[in-house]
Amino acid sequence: MSVLWLVLLVSLPTFTLGLITWAAVRHFLIAEVPSILKQPVKFRFLHCVVLFTIAFGNVLEKLKICSMPRFVQFTHGIGTRKKDPTLVVTDMHFGTIPVRLFQPKAMSSNLWGIIFYHGGGGIFGNLDSYSNLCSFLARETDSVVLSVGYRKLPDHHHPSLSEDCLNASIHFLKDLHTYGVDPTRVVACGESVGAGAAAIVMQSLLSRPDLPQICAQVLITPGMQLISFHLPSHQQNQNVPFLTRDLMMLGICKYLAIDLSWREALLKGTCVPPDTWKKYRKWLSSDNIPQRFRGPNLQPEFPGPFNEAAYLETKQIWDAEVSPLLADDKTFAQLPQAFLVSCEYDALRDDALLYKKRLEDQGVPVSWYHVEDGFHGCVMLFDQKLFSFPCSLKVIRAVVSYIKGI
Structure with a gap:
């Protein structure tokens, strides 16, 4: 022995x-x-x-x-949570959904309410790893912040994430008076996949006139579609940490329960029917990206031949609850004002630009903040001192400034 x-x-x-x-x-x-x-x-x-x-x-x-996702989730929140003496932080459940509530100790009856959906691609991230960011938002905007701990991999796949975000939001909106939140001052805010979830929630809540309407959407480096991986940002930043192409495709395939053998079909677009692309290219094409973001030597969009088997295995990418960018014009026209954050060195940069154009085309007011030295996930490092970057502080300060100025 x-x-x-x-x-x-x-x-x-x-x-x-x-x-x-x-x-x-x-x-x-x-x-x-x-x-x-x-x-x-x-x-x-x-x-x-x-x-x-x-x-x-x-x-x-x-x-x-x-499992790998469970191990990463465990390590992601270790030692990151800090106590803020100005806030009351409460862990609770809305049904089976874990949430964390951040409330100013000096309560009033007309506070802002922020519903926050964290990022991490359904693999990373949890209530602990985003706790400091939510504390900062609550303190700096004098708001009640609800952070949603939605279900993730490895046990849960699509549509668990968006369902939990929607259900938690509905629960919160029904009880705003309990938390001292003004029903006319509620903001939906998300980062990365959480920003995509926020967009899905916003679209879903349009069918609930019985609930208080969210007044603004704040989307930080959002993922808005899983169809075109030939956008300039995907080609330019495919090997830039912390969202490399390999990691992104791993998260997409696992969350949508798509076998990894179809990865190349997704990347090359051979799973996209020509007629369907013809219908949606007006919203998804790189022609909608401002010229200054297009570099030289970009590959053409969907050069490969159509593979029907690949389409049948991946067709859920066309669902608006997976790719909210595909919702119709009538839906977009009803959405509230938006604040979009994009980072130059981010594979998802162009998703924000496409979403921005769709909102503007329907007359929705949009504020856009672009971080020239930003990379995906940088906002997570805003308070990490030794491991923070200038772009991290730029993003969080811009978000706070926007919310305070609504």
């Missing part, structure tokens, strides 16, 4: 060192670090940590100890 323990004690550090080395080598082989970043070493280090965590999770999954 003592020999076995000795072997384990020797092998574990060796195994860990091997994974660290693998993560570093993989980073330098595939990652593209934006030249505009003033702190590239910090950026590289954080990406290596992400790669190591995912790799460790994959090993645990192969050993049938713990």
